[in-house]
Each structure stands twice: as C-alpha cells, then as structure tokens.
Amino acid sequence: MITLQHRSIAHFDMDSFFVSVECREDNSLKGKPLLVGGLGDRAVVAACSYEARRYGIHSAMPMKTALKLCPHALIRRGDMELYSNLSREITDIIAEKAPLYEKSSIDEFYLDLTGMDKFFGSMKWTIELRQHIIRKMKLPVSFGLASNKMISKVATNEAKPNGQKEIIxxxxxxxxxxxxxxxxxxxxxxxxxxxxxxxxxxxxxLSEIPVALLEAWLGKNGISLWNKANGIDESPVVPYHEQKSISTESTFPTDTIDMKFMHAELVRMTEKIAFELRQQDKLAGCVTVKLRYSDFETVTRQMTIPYTGSDHILLEKVKELFHKLYDKRLLVRLIGVRFSHLVQGNYQISLFDDTQEMIALYQAIDHIKNRFGWQYLMKGTNAIPPAKQPKAEVTPFPRKTK
Incomplete structure (x- = not known):
C-alpha cells in the first residue's frame, strides 16, 4: 500500500495575470474579449481573457487567427515591465506572510504550510492571505490547498476563476x-x-493500469503519469531564496582596451547563457555585469529588468551596463555576465514585440544549438570563431544567488 505524506501545500495562481493587470489599469476592459500581445497581423497572442477563450482563442495563437475567431476582440500591447514589477510586489507580500514558499513562475507560487493546522488552520490562513492579496493588489487570485504540489495545482485550476478549493x-x-x-x-x-x-x-x-504497462507504453513518462493519476507527488517546495543564477566569465590572455573585441565577448557570453536559460525553461529578472581592470580593481553593476529569456533583450541590457561600468578607459583583463532572479516560464511570454517569425527563429536557433553546440551559431557581426576565442573561466549552471 502506498502511503501519502501528510503535508499541506497551497498553490496560488494570479488568474489571467496579464489580462487582469490590463483590466485593473482600465476598468472598461472588464468582461470583454481581450487579447494581450503584438499589434501587427503577424504578432502572437501572449494572453487572452476568459471571454476571448470562449471563441477558441489561446495564448501563442497568431493574432491574425485570433481576430478571425473574434473580430470584435480588443487588443492591448502589453507591458512586461509593469507585469514584472507587480509580480515582485506579490512576491514580497507572500514572502512576508508565508513560512516557506516557491515562486514557480511570474504569476504562480507554492506555499508549504505543513504543521500550521496545529496553531492556526491552513485553510483559514490561506483564505486570509488570498483576501489580503486581492485587497492590496486589486487583482484576482485563485488557490488550491492539498497534500502535495500536483494536487494543489489541479485544485487551483478547478477553482478558477478567482476561487479557492481544498482537497482533504x-x-x-x-x-x-x-x-x-x-x-x-x-x-x-x-x-x-x-x-x-x-x-x-x-x-x-489511468490509475488502474499497471505501472509496468504504462512504462512499456510511454517510457519513464509512464511511471510519472501513474504517480500523478494516483495522487502521488513528493516533490518539495523549493525556497525562493535558493533560486539559482547563471553566469559566465572570460579572462583574456592579454589585457585589452579593444572595444570591438569586448563587444564580441559580451555577445558571445550573453548568447551562451541565454541559451542555457531557455534550456532550463526559465526567465531572468536581473542582469549583472562584472569588469576587472588590469590593476585588478573589480567593479560590478546590476539592473532589474522585466522577466525575459530573449537574447536581443538581454544583450541590450548587458551592453548598457558595460558602458556604464567602463568609465576609466583602462586595460581590461576580465568580463563577467550573470542572470539572476530566475523564475520558471516560457520565454515567449516576453516577446510582445515579436512576430511569429521571431518566435520561430528562436526555436530554430535553439534547435541548431542543441544539435551542434551553442558556439556554432552566433551573431555574425560580433562573433569570434571558436578556435580564436580566449580561454574563459565558466561558472557552471546552476549556482546559488548570494
């Protein structure tokens, strides 16, 4: 007999987060089919309201297709900076209240409330936290409370929109x-x-099928499915402060003041770790650049950014930080780039500016890098052939943020 560990795990989900934020900013949008995404015919839908979903519209759908399904849908450009800032505010509220929490995406959280029933009551506490978030943020939020993460997430989906559900x-x-x-x-x-x-x-x-048969049908995924179907999930709530960062450093063979060379290095390093970021299905919310001069003076500068996993956005921020740091015009011996404040999420959600072609391009680039190696596909104007690249001290992924 399988024994489930009696934990108490809450899953919080900000309902249709991007859409809800737009409706908060403009009350006239409430109750209407609303699309958040690019404005051109070749753009994609980043998010859509429940009213729009009734027409068969879903995220990542071409905007042109969505408008054919619902010609009277309203479109809003989207503001990833606003969404990211609000996500951080919600995180601060949960961090202040919860004994242990995990930020699993820009708008989802797991809270481990195990043992709280002895003192307060997990359901009562969770209801009060939800009401506090709604009052302070003026945004809808749903939660599920159960004995593990998987059940609580399914319960949240059943509670939506703007509801709550406990599975005993x-x-x-x-x-x-x-x-x-x-x-x-x-x-x-x-x-x-x-x-x-x-x-x-x-x-x-599904739960009644022998696990060996499911494994024969679906491989290792069959074992995972059997566990899910039987309500089993032992995965822990990973404390958010332990979220990893990803970084790389390049120490040059010879100290340099060559701006073209240093720009090429910034491109190379940014594209390398941005690719690793997407491989982990993560988004970065902070960029740090480190510079070490020939006299060994080391300076760093960081910038909080809208969550993203896109090369062109990250590279723009990296170059901006580098130019703010490099003010002495001295010889440089080392450059480092780090992405932190990582959350789970598909990088496409930040591509409000991009078309279907841009998304397809990123997917094609990552496919080629997966097959042949990240260093064999870089921006041509700045790339350095692999054989000529300087030896670099690479910080492996993942690494804890200090």
Whole structure:
C-alpha cells in the first residue's frame, strides 16, 4: 500500500495575470474579449481573457487567427515591465506572510504550510492571505490547498476563476478520478492522444493500469503519469531564496582596451547563457555585469529588468551596463555576465514585440544549438570563431544567488 505524506501545500495562481493587470489599469476592459500581445497581423497572442477563450482563442495563437475567431476582440500591447514589477510586489507580500514558499513562475507560487493546522488552520490562513492579496493588489487570485504540489495545482485550476478549493488528505484519488486525462499537469495533446487510442480517457482508468504497462507504453513518462493519476507527488517546495543564477566569465590572455573585441565577448557570453536559460525553461529578472581592470580593481553593476529569456533583450541590457561600468578607459583583463532572479516560464511570454517569425527563429536557433553546440551559431557581426576565442573561466549552471 502506498502511503501519502501528510503535508499541506497551497498553490496560488494570479488568474489571467496579464489580462487582469490590463483590466485593473482600465476598468472598461472588464468582461470583454481581450487579447494581450503584438499589434501587427503577424504578432502572437501572449494572453487572452476568459471571454476571448470562449471563441477558441489561446495564448501563442497568431493574432491574425485570433481576430478571425473574434473580430470584435480588443487588443492591448502589453507591458512586461509593469507585469514584472507587480509580480515582485506579490512576491514580497507572500514572502512576508508565508513560512516557506516557491515562486514557480511570474504569476504562480507554492506555499508549504505543513504543521500550521496545529496553531492556526491552513485553510483559514490561506483564505486570509488570498483576501489580503486581492485587497492590496486589486487583482484576482485563485488557490488550491492539498497534500502535495500536483494536487494543489489541479485544485487551483478547478477553482478558477478567482476561487479557492481544498482537497482533504485522503481524498486525492477520488478528486482526480472523474477528470479527463488532460487535466493532469504535463499531459499534452500527444500523450492524451496516445492514451485515448488505448481507451484511457479518465484519470480513474489511468490509475488502474499497471505501472509496468504504462512504462512499456510511454517510457519513464509512464511511471510519472501513474504517480500523478494516483495522487502521488513528493516533490518539495523549493525556497525562493535558493533560486539559482547563471553566469559566465572570460579572462583574456592579454589585457585589452579593444572595444570591438569586448563587444564580441559580451555577445558571445550573453548568447551562451541565454541559451542555457531557455534550456532550463526559465526567465531572468536581473542582469549583472562584472569588469576587472588590469590593476585588478573589480567593479560590478546590476539592473532589474522585466522577466525575459530573449537574447536581443538581454544583450541590450548587458551592453548598457558595460558602458556604464567602463568609465576609466583602462586595460581590461576580465568580463563577467550573470542572470539572476530566475523564475520558471516560457520565454515567449516576453516577446510582445515579436512576430511569429521571431518566435520561430528562436526555436530554430535553439534547435541548431542543441544539435551542434551553442558556439556554432552566433551573431555574425560580433562573433569570434571558436578556435580564436580566449580561454574563459565558466561558472557552471546552476549556482546559488548570494
């Protein structure tokens, strides 16, 4: 018999975060089909309101397609800087109240409230925190409370929009049983299709299939699916202050004042760790540049930025910081770049300016880098052939933020 550890985990999700922020800024948008994203026909939908979803619109859909489905939809350009700042405000509220929390994306949080029932009551405490966030931020938020992260996330999805739901310990399987298999986290169309072709449509049916058979069908993913279908998830809430940073440094063979060379190094390092960032499905909220002169004086400067994982945005910030730092016009022996304040999230959500072609370009670039190596595809104007690159001291990913 499998014994579930009796924990108390809350999952908070800011409902349709980008859309909700736009409605907060302009009350006239409430209750209307609203699209957040680029304004051109070749742009994509970054987020959409519940009213727009009724027309079959979803995020990452071409804006042109969305407008065919709902010609009277309203479009807002989107403000990633505003969304990022509000996300940080919400994080501060949760950090002040919660004993242990994990920021899993720009608008999602897990809170470990295990043991709180002895003193206050987990559900009562969580309700009060939700109400506090709503009052202070003027934004809707839903939560699910359960014995593990997976169940709490599914419960949150069932509570939306702007609701709350508790799954009592021991009732995890009965809660999941009638749901279609797509309701389980990480079960996409392809996996659901494979299961349905074998007659598996509900979580209850999935939970009753021998785990060995699921493994034969789906490989290691089959074991994970069996655990989910049976309400099992032992993954811990990872404290947000332990979120990792990613960085790299380059020590030059000869101290230099060559601006063209240093710019090339900035491009090379930024593209390298931005690629690693996207490989981890993360977004960065802070950029730091380090400079060491020939006299060994070391200076650093950092900048909080809207969450992103895009080369062109990160490189712009890196170059801006470098030019603010490099004010002595002395020989330089080392340059370092670091991305921190990392959160989970697909980099596409920050591409409000970009078209379908830009998104496809990033996907193609990452595919090539995955196949041949990150160093074989860089910006041509600044790239240095791999054989001529100086030896670099590379800080491996991940590394704890100090």
């Amino acid at each position: 310990f021991g009732e995890e399987k009965s809660f999941l049983a009638p749901m279609p298999v797509e309701k389980l986290p990480m079960v996409g169309k392809e996996t659901a299709g494979q299961l349905r072709r074998r007659g598996v449509e509900t979580v209850k049916t």
